[in-house]
Amino acid sequence: MHLFRFGRPDQEEPGVLAGGKRLNVSSFGEDYNGAFFATDGIERLKKWLVNHGSSCAVVDRQERIAPCVARPSKIVCVGLNYRQHAIESGMEIPKEPVLFLKATTALAGAEDDVVIPPGAEKVDWEVELAIVIAHRASHVSAQTALEHVAGYCLHNDYSERAYQFERAGQWVKGKSCDTFAPLGPELVPAGEIDPHKRRLWLKVNGRTMQDSNTSDFIFDVPFLITYISQFMTLLPGDVVSTGTPGGVGLGLKPPRYLKPGDVVESGIDGLGEGRQRVVAYADQQRVVA
Numbered sequence: 001m002h003l004f005r006f007g008r009p010d011q012e013e014p015g016v017l018a019g020g021k022r023l024n025v026s027s028f029g030e031d032y033n034g035a036f037f038a039t040d041g042i043e044r045l046k047k048w049l050v051n052h053g054s055s056c057a058v059v060d061r062q063e064r065i066a067p068c069v070a071r072p073s074k075i076v077c078v079g080l081n082y083r084q085h086a087i088e089s090g091m092e093i094p095k096e097p098v099l100f101l102k103a104t105t106a107l108a109g110a111e112d113d114v115v116i117p118p119g120a121e122k123v124d125w126e127v128e129l130a131i132v133i134a135h136r137a138s139h140v141s142a143q144t145a146l147e148h149v150a151g152y153c154l155h156n157d158y159s160e161r162a163y164q165f166e167r168a169g170q171w172v173k174g175k176s177c178d179t180f181a182p183l184g185p186e187l188v189p190a191g192e193i194d195p196h197k198r199r200l201w202l203k204v205n206g207r208t209m210q211d212s213n214t215s216d217f218i219f220d221v222p223f224l225i226t227y228i229s230q231f232m233t234l235l236p237g238d239v240v241s242t243g244t245p246g247g248v249g250l251g252l253k254p255p256r257y258l259k260p261g262d263v264v265e266s267g268i269d270g271l272g273e274g275r276q277r278v279v280a281y282a283d284q285q286r287v288v289a
Contacts, residue, residue, distance in 0.1 A: 001046060002186040002272075003032055003151070005066040006059055012066040015059050017186060018049065023056040025049070032187065033070035034237035037134045037150045042189050067107045068153050068184035069132055072237045075102040075181060076228055077128075077157060079171070081218050081243025088251030097219050097227050102157070102241070103176035110185040110274035114158055116260065117177045118281050122161035123258040126244035127202040127210050127266040129195060130155035132187055137225060137234040145222035148234065149190040154271045155241045156182050156202070156264065161250050161257070183239065185272045193270050195221050200245065202266040204258070210266075212245030 002017040006024075013026040028048055030036045049056075079098035080086040086093050108114070116123050134150035157175065164174025195214060202210040219227070224242060228234060249256045258264070260280040267273035 001042075001049070002188050003042070004068050004184060004186045005032060005070070006063040007066060008064060009066070012070070016045070016049065018053065022059040022061075023053065024059050025056055027052065027056070031070045032068065032237075034073065034235055036237070037132070038136070038236035042150060064109055065111055065185045066109045067182070068187040069237055069239065071104045071107060072239050073104075073235045074232075075104055075106070075239045075241065076232070076234070077102050077175065077241040078219070078224060078243040082212060082216050082245040083218060084212070084216070084246030085244055085248065085251070086218075088246050088248070093218065097224060099228065099231070100171040100175065102172070102181055105178060106176050106181035108179045108182040110154065110182050110272070112179060112182060112276065113279045114182070114258075114264065114276040115177070115179045116258070116278065116280050117160065120160045120162070120177070121257070122250075122255070123278070124159045124161050124249040125202055125204065125209065125258065125264055125266075126157040126159060126248055127200050127268070128155045128157050128241045128244050129198060129200060129214055129268055129271075130183065131195070131221060131225070131240040131242065133234045133236055133238040133240065134190075135236060137229045140226055140229045142222045142226045145225040146190065148225055149221070150236075151187045151189045152193060152195050152271060153184055153187045154266065154268050154274055155239070156266050156274060156276065157241055157244060158182075161255075182274050182276055185274065188271055198268050198270065200266070200268040202247070202264065204264055205262055209249075210245055210247035212247070214242070216245065217242065
């Protein structure tokens with residue numbers, strides 16, 4: 001059972017992909033938010049489907065696919081978590097995880113347009129595996145870290161490199177623009193996949209730019225949850241994005257950045273695929289979530 005959300009911005013409803021069908025489970029009465037995850041919502045939903053699944057409507061394929069979790073309290077991102085990416089960025093292999101926050105207003109659906117902000121010059125792509133937190137995590141051990149994971153999903157950590165590195169060197173400014181965090185299409189429950197053996201890839205206009213595997217992590221999922229929880233409490237529904245492999249535009253020679261009209265496709269084996277059309281701020285047609 002995979003979880004997804006659908007519908008227009010601010011009108012999203014919960015759905016599940018089960019038996020090859022996309023079902024509307026809004027009659028379950030809960031969205032995929034912090035309260036849902038904190039109260040073992042995935043297990044409760046599985047049990048509910050046994051009795052109610054046959055009466056659930058099938059979601060129209062034309063419906064917008066929304067971010068697979070409702071707005072979390074925070075999105076915590078890990079920088080330089082693949083050796084190849086650290087090297088191409090001209091940075092040393094980190095001895096500890098590099099952390100930064102991404103504004104939750106950056107959230108978008110997996111097929112929403114990505115909007116280049118006014119004045120932006122260096123918008124880059126970054127395919128990543130994201131973790132969704134199930135239970136409050138504060139100073140947790142590596143042995144118990146995975147007990148705090150609800151599931152995993154695809155995240156494209158779009159970045160404006162001039163904002164990130166040239167505007168007082170503050171990463172959050174380059175990461176938090178509206179539409180810069182397409183999440184999903186689906187949330188896959190933690191017990192269904194091994195997060196450390198996932199191929200992830202990204203294409204720009206059909207050309208493969210990133211193709212790697214999470215087996216190349218510098219810091220694995222249990223370590224990241226343990227480490228982050230020493231500095232901040234992770235709440236149910238929070239998102240932890242685990243870093244991107246080599247192949248970003250910044251690392252090319254010369255660098256290559258996105259422009260209006262480009263199409264970015266990405267995916268992680270077992271977690272689905274996303275596709276974003278790049279548009280200029282003045283020309284955007286989407287309604288910002």
